[in-house]
Amino acid sequence: MAYEEGEKNLERAKVLRPSEVSRREGQFTDENKQGEWTKATESNRVTNRQSATHECLTDEQIADLERRGLGQKFEITGLSGPGNGSAEDTGTVTDYRPQEVAKNQSFALGMDYEDKRDHRSVYKKMTEFAQAAGKRAADPEGWKSYIQGELDKMIGVGEGLNIAKDSTKGAVAAGWNALTDGTVATCLAKPNAINDPLFHAVGGALTAMAEDPNAVNQALERVGVTILNASERYSALPNREKGHVIGETMFGLANPEGSTEGGELALKIADGVATHVDAAVMKTIQQSLKAAEEAAKSSPEVAQEMKQMLQNYLRGKGLTGPELEYAGVPKGYFDGLETAKPDDHVLFMKGDKGLPQGVKPSEQVLVTEHFTSSGRVVNDIQVSDEVLKAAELQGFDKEAVTEKLQKIADAVKDVYAQLGKYDAAKYGSERAYGNRFHEMLRQSLNNAGEPAISTEASYLKGHTSTWGKLGSSRIDISLGDAQEPFASVCLKTLKATPSPQQERGWIRNLPHLKDGSIPPRMYLKLPPEQ
């Protein structure tokens, strides 16, 4: 129905409507047009009011409007546009009180449409509609807030990225004071790619400081280098990934809070982890929203991107709708955005265990340690039923499976001992560290000469294949007979999850078990993901 569509358009066009109204006020203060309006509404007039808008208002209400500079008449829009019918022909326009959706930010239209014919007089309809229009238009501050709120929703990253980047640069200088004023402690409240190396640097520094005051300068230098590296790494990232870093890290660097004596720093670190995360998240949200005000001026596209990044960041925090609103995110703020896919999270997915969705906790191979009576450390390996079942199908018993997994666990530990912890200053990117870990593990296992453990095995249509052959699938480690493995092991030093194409490749290329099923794939978590 034409009129109904017109009213719905009014609802959808909340952002534009006030500006149109304000432009048209001037038109109605024109004497000629006032005359036209007076003449057109003369037959419906029951008072001497010169304005239909004023006709149904009390003297006090009109005085209030005039005092606020709103005494002029307003155009009623949306009733007579092309293709629209009139209220008389199509139904009832009902006025409601304008509702404040978000505090000082958003106002719902005080109007609704009821799809039925009514028998009100033209005068009555005009009166009711005028009241509705009058109430809405009489609150310009509300509209201004509403429009600003809508603009705020289009906030982006462009300038926000630069702000964060500059903040990072500033943090290099700030880093020199960080150890004593608590900045680092706050930053460390959110362990992540940049904070992790900082944590280690500061942790070592604290120990050194306790023993030797002369070590302080050296420790500070180490912190400075770490921040510089982090900053350079950040600068080289694509915008999308920068956004992740902003959400995860930059706030912590740019927004120091709290200040205590240097001696309390270690306590603050521990305390911060437990108590400051929520505050940091809240402020990240607020900072993002504020940055958007600036970014929206230069690029709506970038603004949208920032919005997307903020959504991804918040999703990672597991915040619920009410929590988001409490943090200042307007309701419906993320409407229309894409749902982030796991592959989008190239960096530092919080809470990610490196497993695709759908893996149940029971499907787990667990390696734990305990001391023997002579003080030796031995591993306890709990093998999942899924793996055991597959091994038995291929002729391996539980003992053999445990032995193979023990060898892998030993090799992993030995490589870790050789490589050490991930250190950005030493290894550069985490990817480089991961690649090196992979290669050393491969060599270690190959050198061990264990026949039932094959590294970097390639398969094509159910048979072993040469590495790199077109269409083949390569797996990190295969367990069992290389021709017919009972399981594959996927090393998870990086966050990337298998693509659907990889998944199809494995199904197509890996030799299936004797019952036709596909060998299970074990995901072995390695540093720096722990």
Next chain:
Amino acid sequence: MDERKQDQKVPQVEMEMQLPDILDGPLELENGVTLNEGDMVEHAELGKGKILRIWTYTTLGTCLYVDWGANGKQEVHPGYVRKVV
């Protein structure tokens, strides 16, 4: 044997092992002896070995990762070794 149906799924299993946190500094035992990477230690069963790493597990506490030569690389509790001077 194997009918390759594209609707098949690869069973996915998580293999989880905790890697210890490597300690940078020397370790001082209750008896006042200090152990560091590179130090030689002796164990009743494993013989003499060289400390490669000192690290700590959240579940076990501090351990020594030692190269015992013919007995391979193994971890031991620091209280069960004697420092070889």
